Amino acid sequence: MESLTMLLNGEEVTMHIEPDALLADVLREHLGLTGTKEACGEGECGACTVLLDGRPVTSCLVPALKAQGREVGTVEGLSSGSELHPLQKSFIEHGAVQCGYCTPGMLMSAKALLDRNPHPTDEEIKEAISGNLCRCTGYVKIVEAIKAVSSD
Amino acid sequence: MSEEFSFVGKRVLKLDAPGKVTGQTIYGHDMKLPRMLYGKILRSEHAHARIRSIDTSKAEALPGVRAVITAQDVPDMRIGWARDNPVLKSDKVRSVRDEVAAVAAVDEETAEEALSLIRVEYEPLPGVFDPEEAMKPGAPVIHAEAPNNIQEKMRQAYYHGDVRQGFAGSDVIVEDRCTLPFVTHCCMGTCFCLASFGPTGDLTMWSSTQMPFLYQRDLSMALGMPASKIRVIKCTIGGAFGSKLDMYPFEPICAVLAKKTGRPVRITFTREEEFISSPTRQPVICDIKSGAKSDGTLMAREVRMTLDNGAYSSWGATTPLVMMQTISSLYRVPNVKYDVVVAYTNNPYSGAMRGYGNPQATFVVESSMDKLAHELGMDPLEFRLKNANQSGDVSGQGVKITSCGLTECMQRAAESVSWEEKRAKGGSRGVGMACMIHVGGGARIYPSDGCGSTVKVDDFGKVTLISGSTDMGQGADTVMAQIVAEELGVPVANVTVVNTDTDIAPWDVGAHASRTTFVAGNSARLAAADAKRQILEGAAENLGEKAEDLDMKGGKIFRKGEPEEAIPFEKMIRGKHFRPDGDVVLARGWYEPPTERQDKEFRGNISAAYGFAAQAVEVEVDVETGEVKVLKIAAAHDVGRAINPMAVEGQIHGGVSMGLGYGLYEELVVEEGQVLNPNFADYALPTALDMPEIDPIIVETDEPAGPYGAKGMAEPACIPTAPAIANAVYDAVGVRIRDLPITPEKVLRALKEKGTRSKEEK
Numbered sequence: 066m067e068s069l070t071m072l073l074n075g076e077e078v079t080m081h082i083e084p085d086a087l088l089a090d091v092l093r094e095h096l097g098l099t100g101t102k103e104a105c106g107e108g109e110c111g112a113c114t115v116l117l118d119g120r121p122v123t124s125c126l127v128p129a130l131k132a133q134g135r136e137v138g139t140v141e142g143l144s145s146g147s148e149l150h151p152l153q154k155s156f157i158e159h160g161a162v163q164c165g166y167c168t169p170g171m172l173m174s175a176k177a178l179l180d181r182n183p184h185p186t187d188e189e190i191k192e193a194i195s196g197n198l199c200r201c202t203g204y205v206k207i208v209e210a211i212k213a214v215s216s217d
Numbered sequence: 218m219s220e221e222f223s224f225v226g227k228r229v230l231k232l233d234a235p236g237k238v239t240g241q242t243i244y245g246h247d248m249k250l251p252r253m254l255y256g257k258i259l260r261s262e263h264a265h266a267r268i269r270s271i272d273t274s275k276a277e278a279l280p281g282v283r284a285v286i287t288a289q290d291v292p293d294m295r296i297g298w299a300r301d302n303p304v305l306k307s308d309k310v311r312s313v314r315d316e317v318a319a320v321a322a323v324d325e326e327t328a329e330e331a332l333s334l335i336r337v338e339y340e341p342l343p344g345v346f347d348p349e350e351a352m353k354p355g356a357p358v359i360h361a362e363a364p365n366n367i368q369e370k371m372r373q374a375y376y377h378g379d380v381r382q383g384f385a386g387s388d389v390i391v392e393d394r395c396t397l398p399f400v401t402h403c404c405m406g407t408c409f410c411l412a413s414f415g416p417t418g419d420l421t422m423w424s425s426t427q428m429p430f431l432y433q434r435d436l437s438m439a440l441g442m443p444a445s446k447i448r449v450i451k452c453t454i455g456g457a458f459g460s461k462l463d464m465y466p467f468e469p470i471c472a473v474l475a476k477k478t479g480r481p482v483r484i485t486f487t488r489e490e491e492f493i494s495s496p497t498r499q500p501v502i503c504d505i506k507s508g509a510k511s512d513g514t515l516m517a518r519e520v521r522m523t524l525d526n527g528a529y530s531s532w533g534a535t536t537p538l539v540m541m542q543t544i545s546s547l548y549r550v551p552n553v554k555y556d557v558v559v560a561y562t563n564n565p566y567s568g569a570m571r572g573y574g575n576p577q578a579t580f581v582v583e584s585s586m587d588k589l590a591h592e593l594g595m596d597p598l599e600f601r602l603k604n605a606n607q608s609g610d611v612s613g614q615g616v617k618i619t620s621c622g623l624t625e626c627m628q629r630a631a632e633s634v635s636w637e638e639k640r641a642k643g644g645s646r647g648v649g650m651a652c653m654i655h656v657g658g659g660a661r662i663y664p665s666d667g668c669g670s671t672v673k674v675d676d677f678g679k680v681t682l683i684s685g686s687t688d689m690g691q692g693a694d695t696v697m698a699q700i701v702a703e704e705l706g707v708p709v710a711n712v713t714v715v716n717t718d719t720d721i722a723p724w725d726v727g728a729h730a731s732r733t734t735f736v737a738g739n740s741a742r743l744a745a746a747d748a749k750r751q752i753l754e755g756a757a758e759n760l761g762e763k764a765e766d767l768d769m770k771g772g773k774i775f776r777k778g779e780p781e782e783a784i785p786f787e788k789m790i791r792g793k794h795f796r797p798d799g800d801v802v803l804a805r806g807w808y809e810p811p812t813e814r815q816d817k818e819f820r821g822n823i824s825a826a827y828g829f830a831a832q833a834v835e836v837e838v839d840v841e842t843g844e845v846k847v848l849k850i851a852a853a854h855d856v857g858r859a860i861n862p863m864a865v866e867g868q869i870h871g872g873v874s875m876g877l878g879y880g881l882y883e884e885l886v887v888e889e890g891q892v893l894n895p896n897f898a899d900y901a902l903p904t905a906l907d908m909p910e911i912d913p914i915i916v917e918t919d920e921p922a923g924p925y926g927a928k929g930m931a932e933p934a935c936i937p938t939a940p941a942i943a944n945a946v947y948d949a950v951g952v953r954i955r956d957l958p959i960t961p962e963k964v965l966r967a968l969k970e971k972g973t974r975s976k977e978e979k
Contacts, residue, residue, distance in 0.1 A: 099247035100240015104405045104455075105488040109897035112405055140240035153238040157230055160863040163871065164690025165237030166405035166455035172238065191905040198897060200403050200456050201690055202867060203874030204905040 071132040074142025082129055089113045089124035092139060100140040100169045104198075111197030114170035115139050121177040123196070140169035143176065151214045152176060159210035163201030171197045175211045184215050223770070224699040224709050225925045228863040232695045232714065233453070233688070245409035245425050245452035246485050253411070254283055254321040256474045256484040257328035258467055259335050260494065261310035261317055264563040264890025265344035265357060268309055268337060271318060275334040281327035284477040285335070287318045291473050292441040296464065299370055299530035301360055302566075304439055304466045304473075309342070311359050311528035313890055314494045314565045316466045321474040321482045346890055348525040348560035349502060359528060359561040368526050368559040371534050375541050375555040375819045377613030383517025383552030387508025391588045395581045396956040397501040399525075399885035400878070402570055403902050406455015407491040408465070412472040413481035419446045420472055425454045427461040427687050428727025429719050431663075432468075439469035449719040457689040458875075459569035460496055462729055463531045467494075492895030496568025497885055499536055500525040501577045507585040513595050515604040517552040520544050520581065524559045527566030534559055534567075535662065536574025539655075541819060543578040546612035547654045548586070548604040553613060563890045569729065571872070572936045575655055576879060583651035583940035584955065587947065596640065597944065598631050598650060606654065606829065608918070615820040616654075616827065620918040620928070622855030623652060623829040630833035633851030633912045640948060645840055646848075647949025650833045651940035657857065657928030658826030658920070659810040660730035667809035668737040669723025670744040672701060674752065674802040676794055678772060678787030680707055682744070684716045685725025686737030691931055692864035693733045697741045699860055700924055704745035705752075706769035707786065723807070731929030734860060735826065736808055738924035743806030751802045752786060755793030760784075811922070826920045826928045829855040832873070832937040836945040840968060843961030845881060845946055847909040850938065854913070857920035857928030865930060869913035872934020878903045880939035881958050 066081040073096070082091055092098040092115065101124060104112035108123040115124045116138035117131070143150040152175050155161070162168050171194055178185055178193035185193065190211050191204070199207065236242035273285040288307030296302050306315045318335050322328035345351040345359070351366040358364050384390055411423040420442070426432040429449045437444035454461065467484050475482040486494065501524055508517040526534055537557040544555045572579075590600035602624060610618040630650065631637075639648045659666040671683040682701050688694040694714040702709040716722050725737060749769060756774045757764040766777055773783030794801055815821040835848040852869045859865040882901040886893040894900045919926035939957055947953050952967035 093247070098240070099243065102244075102246070102405070102455075104407065105897055107488065107896060107898070110405065110488075140238075144239055149235075149238070156238050157234040160228070160231060160234075160692075160867050162231060162234040162237045162690075163692070163867060164405065164454060164456040165233065165242060166244065168237050169240050191908070195904045195906045198403075198405065198902050198904065200405055200458070200875070200902070201871045203870035203872075203903075203911065204908050205870040205911055206867060208905065 067130060069129055069133055072136045074139060084130060086129045087125060088115065088127040088129045088132055091129040092124060098139050098141050102166055102169055104166060111174065112167055112170045114173045114197060116173055116177055119177060119180055121174045138173065140172055143172060152211065155210040155214045159206045159213060161202065161206040161210040167197055167199040171199065171207055179215055187212065222703055224702045225860050226858065226862065229695055229699050229709055229861055231692050232698060242453050244406055244455050245411060245423055246406060248411055248423060248452065248483065250411065250413060250481040253481040253483055254323060254478055255325045255328050256319060256321050256471050256482045257325065257332050258316050258470060259318040259332045261313050261315040263310055263339050263341050264313055265342040266310050266339035267342060268307065268317065269340055270338045272336040273318060276320060276331040279327065279331050279334060281323040282320060282331045283480065284321045284474050285318060285331065286473055286477060290477065291469065292439065294439050294441060296435065296439050296466065297530050298532045298534055299368060302466065302529035304469045312563055312565050316470060319470045319474060321478050344563035344890055346562050346564055348523045348562055351560045351562050352558065359563060363561060366561045368530055368534055368561060371537055371559040373537055373557050373819065375545065376553060377545060378552030380517045380519045380552045380554040384508045386510065387516040388511040389589060389592045390506060390508040391585060391592055392506045393585055393588065393955060395503045395584060397577050397580060398957055399497045399500050399887055400883045401492060401495065401497045401885050402458045402460040404456030404458065404460055407486040407488060408467060408495050409485045410468050410471045411481060411483040412475035414475055419448065421448045421450060422472065423450045423452050425452055425461050427454065427457045427689055428729065429687065430685065430724050431727055432464050433719050435464035436469060436472065439464065440472055451687060451717045454689045458571040459573065459729065462569040462727065489895045492885065492900065493565060493892045496531060496533060496570065497565060498570040499533060499567040499574065499577065503581045505581050505585045507589050509589050509593060511593065513593055513600050513603045515548055515550045518544060518550050519554045522557045524557065525562050525564055525567065526559045527562060527564045529566045531566060531568040533569045539574040540578035542614065542616060543575055543582055543654060545614035546616045547582055547652065549606060549610065551613065564887050565892065571875060572932045575653065575936045576939065579651060579653045579936050580940045580957065583937065584943055584953065587944040588953065598627060598636055601650065601652060602627055615822050617822045618827055619922065620826060620857060620920040621829055622916040622918040623831065625916050626829055626831035626853035626855055627652065629914045629916065630831045630851040630853040633914060634833040634835045634849055636833060639835060645949055646835065646837045647945045648833060648835050649941045649943065649945030649948050650831060651937035651944060652831045653829065653933055653936040655828045655933045655936060656730050656824035657735060657828030657930065658824045658922055659732045659736045659812060661812045661814050661823045663726050665809060666726055666736065666812065667807060668725040668740040670740040670806040671723060672744040672748040672804040674748055674790055676787060676791045678711055680705060680712045682712060682714050682741055683722055684714060684737055684741055685722045686716055686733050687728035689728055691868060692861065693737065696734050696860045696864065697737060700738050700741050701745040704742050705749050707772045711772065731828065731932045734927050735923055735929050736810055738927060740806045740808035742924045743808055744804045747804035747806060748802055751804060752790060756789035759789060759792040825922045826857065828928045828930050828933050830933045830937055832941045834941040834945045836942060836949055838946055838949045838964060840950060843965035843968065845959055845964060847877060847942060849910045849912065851912040851914060852934060853916055854930050854933060855916045855918050856930040857923045858917050858926035859915050860925060860927050862915060865915055866913045868931045869934045870911055873911050873938050874903050874908060875935040876938020879957060880942040884958055
């Protein structure tokens with residue numbers, strides 16, 4: 066077992082994990098942060114996207130120890146208290162959520178985009194979420210929702 | 218149109234969205250129960266083989282393993298629509314999906330390791346992987362009960378009119394062969410179930426089924442236990458699209474593991490397992506012949522179709538019935554003949570997938586229609602308009618078309634892509650169109666097509682709709698809440714929808730055939746009307762008024778015409794409740810659509826309403842690479858009335874993207890029964906970058922039998938997209954691709970052949 070300390074959604078967390086544990090499993094299984102979904106286990110679908118020092122990563126491929134001493138952001142940390150993040154509000158208002166399984170990963174990819182590029186073009190939005198698969202929405206309302214936040 | 222309503226026709230936000238954007242929603246994959254074990258299934262290594270022996274001793278001895286089961290541990294019962302699928306296989310395996318043994322262990326890794334310790338000795342048998350080969354004499358026999366490898370229950374011959382006369386009276390006749398591939402649902406949430414037995418031997422099954430009540434019945438049959446001792450709790454579903462219409466072997470396997478261990482057991486599929494072992498859309502080989510008079514009057518359509526059923530029969534084996542409706546009734550066509558055969562092969566077996574056979578049938582019919590128009594020298598739009606179905610039509614099959622916006626759909630879709638300007642312009646751009654008909658008012662394929670609802674209103678004004686309906690993410694719960702709020706006259710925020718538990722909810726046949734808004738919506742409306750009657754009667758007694766003189770809106774009760782003197786409805790409910798002869802508000806609704814089962818000749822009106830759509834597509838084809846780029850898809854859908862336009866747009870967007878994938882990208886590559894691309898790296902699901910501009914056009918026809926005029930519309934969005942793309946490719950570069958997906962290689966090959974042909978002609 067190895068000790069892992071990370072700044073998880075703004076709070077320091079220390080725990081003991083197997084050295085080969087994956088970040089997605091640590092979040093979901095050890096910490097109960099089941100908002101992060103796992104839908105392929107191969108880094109191909111983006112459902113497990115979380116932020117590592119602000120950059121989007123597919124947590125199903127990232128060894129948890131890579132998060133040592135770093136900031137990890139999950140969907141649970143997007144809202145502050147009961148106040149939703151503008152992206153969360155926008156996803157609701159634009160009907161960008163259907164089955165919702167891709168939603169947390171989409172939100173995290175979108176947040177990473179807007180944090181580094183507050184006014185992206187449609188193409189930049191599509192590029193940023195091109196690693197996040199969705200079978201329900203055709204991505205249209207997701208792109209609209211992200212765009213609405215960016216133009217605020 | 219919607220101004221008269223408070224909630225119907227409004228862009229009410231989805232009730233489930235806040236939970237989903239915050240990560241709070243619990244899906245089955247997130248569930249853990251105390252002492253829960255993890256189940257895993259050992260599947261066949263061979264597409265066709267006899268099982269000589271199974272040795273589980275090493276797996277059983279592995280620390281952490283709590284149970285290993287094989288066929289001898291499960292009831293000797295075959296499941297599936299044709300009862301041809303043993304839960305665990307004992308004598309032989311017929312596909313690589315076949316379940317041979319299963320394990321329950323303390324964690325998934327141990328369960329995986331245990332699978333690797335099970336020794337199965339197989340005697341490989343020759344397999345057959347092509348449905349036409351499978352029907353030839355001497356082909357390997359897959360099921361002893363079907364020595365010709367034909368699923369006889371679905372060998373159908375339909376006709377109306379007389380195609381011989383129809384073709385004799387035609388000036389132009391076209392013939393084609395289309396071949397359509399395996400594609401699969403790719404739900405983001407993979408297959409899941411969690412089984413737990415209580416102290417009295419009752420089973421609770423958490424499931425992502427889209428048909429909870431048929432699932433309960435199927436579990437009962439598979440497990441040999443009374444359905445009354447089975448409770449199904451439907452979890453939040455991570456996508457379904459038909460894939461969760463059947464109960465599959467993993468589900469009774471999970472229950473047997475739970476029974477044997479006395480502990481809860483959860484099974485979740487890996488993505489690879491999902492690709493290999495969850496259903497597919499039926500591959501189809503289809504010959505079509507169509508004829509028309511020189512003035513463009515459609516005269517005859519003859520279709521012969523062979524479906525690859527795979528090794529077993531799920532509900533998906535009945536898709537020929539839906540295909541038949543399109544073949545018989547899309548456009549006015551006086552003479553039709555349709556022969557279909559469903560062949561067993563050693564491929565993974567097909568199931569229900571959005572459109573339920575209609576994407577295949579529509580591709581075939583609309584490809585043929587387009588070719589016919591060109592042979593006639595007519596604008597394909599004009600040809601379609603001339604033969605369009607109209608309100609009041611009864612098709613040769615007995616399909617009663619009560620409301621039909623097909624003509625308007627075509628006109629508006631064409632306008633959206635500037636059809637007149639862009640058609641037949643040469644260059645490498647082109648436009649194409651395809652239309653569709655689909656059931657929109659239920660589909661009577663089961664003795665009941667109904668749905669039950671209960672509405673209870675508590676003393677604080679909270680309204681609870683308890684419905685048999687199923688929300689798979691499409692937004693059905695929100696639509697139900699809008700209907701109840703509208704009918705009852707309360708704010709939509711007061712309404713909660715409960716529909717996750719077969720111990721609580723009244724019966725419903727399930728979320729299929731795009732029936733939920735229509736059938737469950739009508740049911741919810743009846744229950745809400747009953748609740749309103751109870752509330753107003755109570756209020757009338759309290760106020761010394763006549764109930765018929767009172768009305769309720771916005772949660773307030775008032776004398777008709779005097780809304781300014783209103784009383785909060787919850788006060789009246791308390792007045793009705795808290796008195797010696799008091800009563801609570803508890804209302805019911807049961808809606809059974811006024812339809813009939815088909816007779817032996819497949820005639821009958823199985824749906825109370827029909828949805829129509831036209832999609833127009835603009836493409837650009839790169840003649841150097843063969844790549845097809847879709848520039849725009851205009852999708853005009855006759856939805857009766859959009860109860861929630863935002864949700865309708867969402868269904869159109871999602872359906873179109875699935876249709877785009879079917880048309881251009883997706884194929885589950887199956888060779889010798891093995892799935893070669895069971896991952897998202899190799900199975901090309903459309904990404905955000907692949908999406909063209911989509912113009913969702915809502916056409917409202919106010920269906921008389923629908924709740925507030927609504928008809929079903931969710932499946933239709935994926936149905937006409939692929940043929941519209943194929944027809945646009947023809948308009949652009951003059952080649953017709955008849956086998957999906959339309960890959961650059963196929964386009965290049967066709968362009969090359971066309972070039973060779975035109976040189977020869979010169």
